[in-house]
Amino acid sequence: MSVTLQNFCVLGIESSCDETGVGLVDVCGTDLPVLRAHALFSQIDMHQAYGGVVPELASRDHIRRVLPLARQVLTQANRRLGDVDVLAFTRGPGLAGALLVGAGVACALAAALQKPVLGVHHLEGHLLSPFLSADPPCFPFVALLVSGGHTQLMRVDGVGQYQLLGETLDDAAGEAFDKSAKLLGLGYPGGQALSALAQSGNARAFHLPRPLLHSHGLDFSFAGLKTAVMVQAKKLAAQQGCAITALPMSVLADLAASTQAAIVDVLVAKSLAALHGTGLERLVVAGGVGANRLLRDRLNAECSGRAVQVHYPELDLCTDNGAMIAMAAAMRLQAGVQTAHCDYAFDVKPRWALEQILTR
Ligand code: KG4
Numbered sequence: 001m002s003v004t005l006q007n008f009c010v011l012g013i014e015s016s017c018d019e020t021g022v023g024l025v026d027v028c029g030t031d032l033p034v035l036r037a038h039a040l041f042s043q044i045d046m047h048q049a050y051g052g053v054v055p056e057l058a059s060r061d062h063i064r065r066v067l068p069l070a071r072q073v074l075t076q077a078n079r080r081l082g083d084v085d086v087l088a089f090t091r092g093p094g095l096a097g098a099l100l101v102g103a104g105v106a107c108a109l110a111a112a113l114q115k116p117v118l119g120v121h122h123l124e125g126h127l128l129s130p131f132l133s134a135d136p137p138c139f140p141f142v143a144l145l146v147s148g149g150h151t152q153l154m155r156v157d158g159v160g161q162y163q164l165l166g167e168t169l170d171d172a173a174g175e176a177f178d179k180s181a182k183l184l185g186l187g188y189p190g191g192q193a194l195s196a197l198a199q200s201g202n203a204r205a206f207h208l209p210r211p212l213l214h215s216h217g218l219d220f221s222f223a224g225l226k227t228a229v230m231v232q233a234k235k236l237a238a239q240q241g242c243a244i245t246a247l248p249m250s251v252l253a254d255l256a257a258s259t260q261a262a263i264v265d266v267l268v269a270k271s272l273a274a275l276h277g278t279g280l281e282r283l284v285v286a287g288g289v290g291a292n293r294l295l296r297d298r299l300n301a302e303c304s305g306r307a308v309q310v311h312y313p314e315l316d317l318c319t320d321n322g323a324m325i326a327m328a329a330a331m332r333l334q335a336g337v338q339t340a341h342c343d344y345a346f347d348v349k350p351r352w353a354l355e356q357i358l359t360r
């Protein structure tokens with residue numbers, strides 16, 4: 001049974017990887033949905049010791065966190081569980097076991113409340129997260145989706161109307177940050193730490209490749225950059241007769257700054273090329289790497305000179321969170337591109353291309 005709604009409240013659950021997130025948004029007619037509360041628990045400290053996400057530990061921790069977080073969100077929003085009209089969860093892509101926790105809890109709550117449920121694409125959550133900001137965009141726009149697992153440029157004409165313009169052929173931008181950071185001994189996920197260290201470094205100290213910078217297409221490739229960082233770091237360590245992680249802080253900072261500059265140069269150039277190619281004058285940046293200060297500064301500078309508006313999610317909503325899942329569900333229902341249903345049999349899609357949810 002599908003359900004049609006006008007004014008409603010959505011509770012969204014995110015559990016695709018190493019963050020448990022819950023968010024609550026209200027929809028009133030055709031107005032932009034409003035975020036009432038959200039809460040997050042990051043498992044990063046738990047996975048640090050292993051140098052990356054351990055899927056089984058991630059799933060078990062989501063189980064521990066999700067209901068207390070839901071309670072916290074309801075209290076913050078001054079609502080009771082019975083006030084929730086729709087339950088939403090991240091259906092994919094992500095870690096299968098982790099996704100099943102959010103899906104299972106959302107469907108169990110929905111079944112108990114006899115309310116409809118809806119599975120959401122994680123990347124659509126990121127893509128629509130700037131609509132939660134104080135300065136929301138309007139359609140159409142070019143979106144640069146830069147997360148730990150994805151790097152894509154999309155043309156976005158409306159909710160569910162996404163055209164892939166280009167994507168990474170190998171590693172994602174976040175992966176390039178994380179793998180370089182790990183090599184330099186900055187822990188996991190190292191994007192933020194590498195960017196912090198880069199602040200005291202010289203971005204011109206080492207010349208690292210900018211893969212596909214001058215190619216005509218809008219695809220990316222970051223695997224070669226990661227290798228180049230490793231070759232450079234090993235060379236420096238051999239010269240100094242020490243381990244890479246024991247290199248002087250100033251050298252590590254120069255490596256970090258040079259790596260960040262190479263990644264950002266490519267992201268900025270391809271975003272500008274996508275704007276030019278589509279003729280659109282609005283850019284939306286979403287996903288964890290969208291929190292990067294240099295990327296924001298460079299895009300702001302380049303776009304202001306071209307009369308292009310750039311929109312970002314609020315900093316705390318750049319990385320994974322439940323607010324974006326509630327928001328994506330709310331916007332999909334509002335736009336009529338998906339209906340919520342009361343069939344509580346669920347599945348998850350660990351591998352799921354965004355193009356597969358298109359409405360045209
Ligand atoms: O979107 P997200 O939370 O998770 C995925 O869906 O993958 O993105 C996480 C990624 C990680 O690779 C992390 O290192 C990166 O975003 N990240 C950053 C920064 N903050 C998070 N990368 C560069 N600079 C940052 N400030």
Ligand code: ZN
Pocket residue numbers: 122126147148287288319320
């Ligand atoms: Zn994400």
